[in-house]
Amino acid sequence: MNLRRDVFQAIADPTRRAILLLLTSQSMTAGAIAANFDTARPTVSKHLQILIECELIEQEPNGREMHYHLNPQKIKEIAAFIEPFRKLWDDRFNKLEAIMKKHKPK
Amino acid sequence: MEQKTKVHAEEGRSDLLITREFDLPLDLLFKAYQDPEIVEQWMGTKVLKLENKKHGSWQFQTSDAKGNILFSANGTIHEFVENKRIVRTFEMDNAGFEVQLEFLEFEAVSDDTSRLNMHIVYRSNAHRDEMLKLPFAYGINMAHDQLQKVVSQLK
Numbered sequence: 014m015n016l017r018r019d020v021f022q023a024i025a026d027p028t029r030r031a032i033l034l035l036l037t038s039q040s041m042t043a044g045a046i047a048a049n050f051d052t053a054r055p056t057v058s059k060h061l062q063i064l065i066e067c068e069l070i071e072q073e074p075n076g077r078e079m080h081y082h083l084n085p086q087k088i089k090e091i092a093a094f095i096e097p098f099r100k101l102w103d104d105r106f107n108k109l110e111a112i113m114k115k116h117k118p119k
Numbered sequence: 120m121e122q123k124t125k126v127h128a129e130e131g132r133s134d135l136l137i138t139r140e141f142d143l144p145l146d147l148l149f150k151a152y153q154d155p156e157i158v159e160q161w162m163g164t165k166v167l168k169l170e171n172k173k174h175g176s177w178q179f180q181t182s183d184a185k186g187n188i189l190f191s192a193n194g195t196i197h198e199f200v201e202n203k204r205i206v207r208t209f210e211m212d213n214a215g216f217e218v219q220l221e222f223l224e225f226e227a228v229s230d231d232t233s234r235l236n237m238h239i240v241y242r243s244n245a246h247r248d249e250m251l252k253l254p255f256a257y258g259i260n261m262a263h264d265q266l267q268k269v270v271s272q273l274k
Contacts, residue, residue, distance in 0.1 A: 103124035
């Protein structure tokens with residue numbers, strides 16, 4: 014059975030989130046990416062494979078090396094990065110509003 | 120439906136704007152920021168100190184049932200004008216984030232409604248984006264933990 018791959022599955026893993034953060038500033042080879050982790054190189058390759066399947070990153074040959082870079086289009090889908098932050102404040106403010114509506118001056 | 124709370128974070132900048140309209144008269148909205156007991160209720164944290172005056176300071180702390188500190192933050196108050204404006208710093212303790220500067224502006228929209236503009240300034244664009252990602256990462260981790268709990272119960 015083939016596991017369904019979607020972006021949210023991809024970013025549910027801390028290593029994959031770290032890889033995405035690394036690639037925000039530059040494109041990198043698999044070796045350079047793996048150098049940032051204690052995990053074995055094949056494990057990192059597997060994470061890269063998942064990210065490619067989800068189209069969050071793309072690979073591009075550069076001479077004899079393969080470079081990995083972010084796919085900005087797909088990243089936009091999760092650039093709803095801001096939404097959980099907004100939701101956090103919205104929840105707080107909703108609570109504030111509910112409390113103050115019931116508030117009786119002492 | 121239009122969202123009541125809006126976050127405006129322009130790309131590349133080191134600040135952001137949170138705006139919210141409340142179905143509350145201005146004085147009640149401000150009171151929710153002024154009264155420590157009320158702050159505790161909606162912020163969900165203990166208020167150890169809240170000195171609402173220029174050069175005053177504040178300290179919030181949240182612990183779990185065993186007394187472990189889960190969240191601790193502090194700052195100083197630079198300006199405190201009732202029903203109008205609070206300028207303060209905000210810093211989380213031992214979280215690896217730097218202090219941020221907050222400008223809170225309170226205004227009446229009508230007799231029964233009010234608005235809060237919260238302008239937060241971070242040290243750099245990168246610092247701001249790290250803070251923005253925090254609830255995102257937290258949410259994902261929570262979902263992950265939930266999943267692990269469910270899976271471990273299946274075993």
